[in-house]
Amino acid sequence: MKDIVIVGGGYxxxxxxxxxxxAAPHLDIELMEAAPAHVWEKDERASAIIAAAINMLKTLELWDEIKDHAQPINEMIVTDSETGEPVKPVFLTFGERGEASDPFAYMIPNVAMVRALRRAADTLGITIRHDAAVTDFSAEGGHAKLTLADGEKIATRLVVACDGVRSRLRDMAGIKTVKFDYGQSGIVTTVAHERLHNGRAEEHFLPAGPFAILPLTGNRSSLVWTERTEDAQRLVDSDDMVFEAELERRFGHHLGKLTLAGGRRAFPLGLTLSRSFIAPRLALAGDAAHGIHPISGQGLNLGFKDVAALAQTIVEADRNGLDIGALDTLERYQRWRRFDTVRMGMTTDVLNRLFSNDIGPLRMARDFGLGVVDRMPRLKRYFIEEASGRTARDLPKLLAGEPL
Structure with a gap:
């Protein structure tokens, strides 16, 4: 019998x-449904990783391999304007006058994170299977049983479902979700530009949704461009000339000439919150537990918070001689993560509804609010610390930079 089977081999x-x-090398851990190298090595995307999650990467001894690919976010500006305005008025800035002593986040290429994690898993002797698809799950007393597509059956004390926002394990366990489709898609691409970004991130609130410019190493930036779903697909399918013209209208000319430096893809955006993060012998983590709007850049960071809380729950239960897959053990993980996740989901939902429109009075009110915050250094420092993930009262050890 396995100790832990993890379904989903992403971050x-x-x-x-x-x-x-x-922390517990004696535990037998198997990871399945992992993407093979020829798939994940083609991922051109990058993610904003908050300071608390960087602490975890350092504690897990992954940072030295990743850091040369990481771009610190030193400053952030927020604007609110029409799509084609040549000058976008800045209503809120973070980081320009030393509000934070160190970067509150880094931009890291996804492939660099996966490469470091895969090497660590191999070094630790974790079994990784690429061709094992789970077709059935059941919990029977002191263990769970997984059935694979080829008929193989695996017994394990705990299953961790990390199989994405459309999690099949979650459905097999009968866990319901709250879902909402925003009618938006996020276009993701990378651009090269003539001038230095100096580590500045920009979030432009436009009528169709936020347009985020996130700094990468060199003269490059990653874009997360929100549009109505039908418009997003049209833009992705258009030729380079049309796409670059629409891109330039939103990006502006402050970084000089723009050149596409990667492919472009569109991802549907919505809110998905699991009603429970656990079931008998099962824990949900990452997008299997929650999918939120990228307006705050917190999606993967919520997943890393799940990692820190779940790993600590499992390791401490094992050290105390408890059943790592029992519901009362997993309840600690759920209590740790559920409120924070629901709060972040509701926050991103409200922000998206507030800013993804061009209603005059609403626009005036939100711009006034942004301006007030910009003139209150203590409040800005609080928001930066909140965004960095370092202010939680009961912070898991890995997020605080402490080993398990």
């Missing part, structure tokens, strides 16, 4: 496996 699944195995 969250790999991080759970590495965190638990480093």
């Amino acid at each position: 969250v699944g790999l991080s759970v496996a590495v965190a638990v195995k480093k």
Whole structure:
């Protein structure tokens, strides 16, 4: 019998496996449904990783391999304007006058994170399977049973579902969700530009949704461009000339000439919150537990918070001689993560509804609010610390930079 089977081999699944195995090397951990190298090595996307999650990467001894690819976010500006306005008025700035002593986040290429995590998993002796698809799940007394597509059956004390926002494990366990489709899609691409970004991130609130410019190493930036779903697909399918013209209208000319430096893809945006993060012998983590709007850049960071809380729950239960897959053990993980997740989901939902429109009185009110915050240094420092993930009262050890 396995101790832990993790279904889903992305950042969250790999991080759970590495965190638990480093602290409890005697546990038998198997990870399945992992993407093969020829798939994940083609991922051109990058993610904003908050300071608390960087603490976890450092504690897991992954940062040295990642840091040369990481771009610190030193400053952030927020604007609110029409799509084609040549000058976008800045209503809120973070970081320009030393509000934070160190970067509150870094931009890290996804491939660099996965590469470091895969190497750590291999070094720790974690079994990774690419061709094992789970077709059935059941909990029977002291263990869970998984059935694979080829008929193989696996017994394990705990299953961790990290299989995405459309999680099949979640459905097999009968866990319901709250779902809402925003009618928006996020276009993701990378651009090169003539001038230095100096580590500045920009979030432009436009009528169709936020347009985020996030600094990468060199003269490059990652874009998360929100549009109505039908418009987003039209833009992705258009030729380069049309796409670049629409891009330039939103990006502006402050960084000089723009050149597409990667492919472009559109992802549907919505809110998905699991009504429970646990079931008998099962824990949900990452997008399997929650999917939120990218307006705050917190999606993957919520997943890393899940990793830190779940790994600590498992390791401490094991050290105390408790059943790592029992519901009363997993309840601690759920209590730790559920409120924070629901709060962030509701916050991003409200922000998206507030800013993804061009209603005159509402626009005046939100711009006034942004301006007030910009003139209150203490409040800005609080928001930066909140965004960095370092202010939670009961912070899991890994997020505080402490080993399990």
